[in-house]
Amino acid sequence: MKKTILITGGAGFIGSHVVRLFVRQYPEYQIVNLDALTYAGNLENLKDIAQYPNYTFVKADITDEVFIPELFRNYKFDGVIHLAAESHVDRSISDPMAFIRTNVFGTVNLLNAARAAWKEHVEGKRFYHVSTDEVYGALDFDGKLFTEASRYDPHSPYSASKASSDHFVRTYHDTYGMPVVISNCSNNYGANHFPEKLIPLSINNIKNKKPIPIYGKGENVRDWLWVEDHARAIDLIFHRGKSGETYNIGGNNEWTNIDLIRLLCRIMDKKLGRREGESETLITFVKDRSGHDLRYAIDSTKLKTELGWEPSLQFEEGLEKTVDWYLENQDWLERVINGAYRDYYEKQYGHKV
Ligand code: NAD
Numbered sequence: 001m002k003k004t005i006l007i008t009g010g011a012g013f014i015g016s017h018v019v020r021l022f023v024r025q026y027p028e029y030q031i032v033n034l035d036a037l038t039y040a041g042n043l044e045n046l047k048d049i050a051q052y053p054n055y056t057f058v059k060a061d062i063t064d065e066v067f068i069p070e071l072f073r074n075y076k077f078d079g080v081i082h083l084a085a086e087s088h089v090d091r092s093i094s095d096p097m098a099f100i101r102t103n104v105f106g107t108v109n110l111l112n113a114a115r116a117a118w119k120e121h122v123e124g125k126r127f128y129h130v131s132t133d134e135v136y137g138a139l140d141f142d143g144k145l146f147t148e149a150s151r152y153d154p155h156s157p158y159s160a161s162k163a164s165s166d167h168f169v170r171t172y173h174d175t176y177g178m179p180v181v182i183s184n185c186s187n188n189y190g191a192n193h194f195p196e197k198l199i200p201l202s203i204n205n206i207k208n209k210k211p212i213p214i215y216g217k218g219e220n221v222r223d224w225l226w227v228e229d230h231a232r233a234i235d236l237i238f239h240r241g242k243s244g245e246t247y248n249i250g251g252n253n254e255w256t257n258i259d260l261i262r263l264l265c266r267i268m269d270k271k272l273g274r275r276e277g278e279s280e281t282l283i284t285f286v287k288d289r290s291g292h293d294l295r296y297a298i299d300s301t302k303l304k305t306e307l308g309w310e311p312s313l314q315f316e317e318g319l320e321k322t323v324d325w326y327l328e329n330q331d332w333l334e335r336v337i338n339g340a341y342r343d344y345y346e347k348q349y350g351h352k353v
């Protein structure tokens with residue numbers, strides 16, 4: 001069946017994997033990738049599918065109250081998969097307003113545009129909001145997991161802004177009857193991950209024999225999921241999730257930061273032909289993140305039982321694949337670090353970002 005789907009934030013880490021999956025898997029769909037190309041947006045992430053006939057890129061800001069409704073009128077979208085966001089917790093601590101602007105105001109602006117465009121024919125439409133496990137706050141070391149019924153308890157400006165956007169999405173379902181679905185996912189890892197986040201930052205530092213900064217004692221726990229498994233979950237939920245529902249997505253794969261970095265060091269010592277233990281000497285404990293959530297861990301039972309989703313990769317295998325990708329794509333990493341990736345848009349579209 002033909003559909004026109006808007007994917008926001010498709011030039012970012014997870015968004016680029018979602019766009020690629022949809023463009024390749026559904027040639028009958030028209031996929032419109034809307035992205036403001038902030039520091040986190042990189043069109044190089046999508047160079048392999050940029051010429052596909054069912055793919056269009058639109059450079060725009062989701063907070064634009066004139067352009068976004070106009071886009072909805074022009075394209076008559078059947079569905080929205082909303083990933084555009086400010087996504088880095090540390091940046092949210094130094095600049096919360098940017099997070100409120102994009103994550104809260106931008107989400108509501110999209111909801112308003114969808115509501116206006118779908119006023120007459122809402123049947124078959126879908127607004128899918130991609131969110132995070134961080135809205136649930138932090139767990140202790142007691143083995144408990146976040147379920148869809150867990151209380152919202154955000155601790156960072158980032159997670160508060162995502163929690164707020166989740167609430168707005170639900171209110172548009174409850175108040176206006178908008179067909180919405182939400183997913184809350186744990187930490188992703190894989191190719192094209194921006195090197196401000198723990199895994200790609202550490203890969204880059206290990207490669208260059210620079211200190212690996214570990215916040216606090218490295219005892220915080222995250223539940224890591226391969227990004228392509230997240231993209232597959234998004235595909236399933238978009239097509240088969242129930243309207244008004246939330247689905248948790250997680251890797252059932254908890255690691256303390258320090259154990260994860262030690263594993264990464266071992267993998268990289270092997271790949272780089274270094275003596276075993278050499279890269280571990282780069283580990284440097286630094287001042288902890290303010291309000292640092294101790295542990296995240298997701299119960300994905302609902303997604304597994306209702307929609308039959310399972311993660312496809314074991315973590316060691318996924319991490320090794322990720323290291324291979326970064327070592328084979330050192331030019332991608334270098335262009336991100338030296339800023340040259342910002343010119344990619346100009347080369348392709350003839351004017352500056
Ligand atoms: P990212 O920072 O890599 O990418 C975000 C993208 O959104 C970028 O391409 C950026 O240019 C775009 N963007 C930012 N502000 C915009 C605006 N105002 N208008 C239009 N585009 C804008 O983020 P990510 O890690 O890929 O995360 C994507 C989504 O998934 C986010 O909503 C995030 O909260 C959620 N999420 C991320 C993770 C994770 O581990 N990374 C886990 C769970 C959920």
Ligand code: DAU
Binds near residue numbers: 188221257
């Ligand atoms: O849980 C899902 C969330 O995962 C997403 O919603 C966020 O968008 C995504 O950025 C990620 O948030 P985290 O804060 O968990 O990711 P980050 O890579 O920043 O940090 C992972 C852990 O590593 C965290 O406990 C903080 C720690 N850390 C991070 C960095 C960047 C360090 O010890 N040193 C570092 O230099």
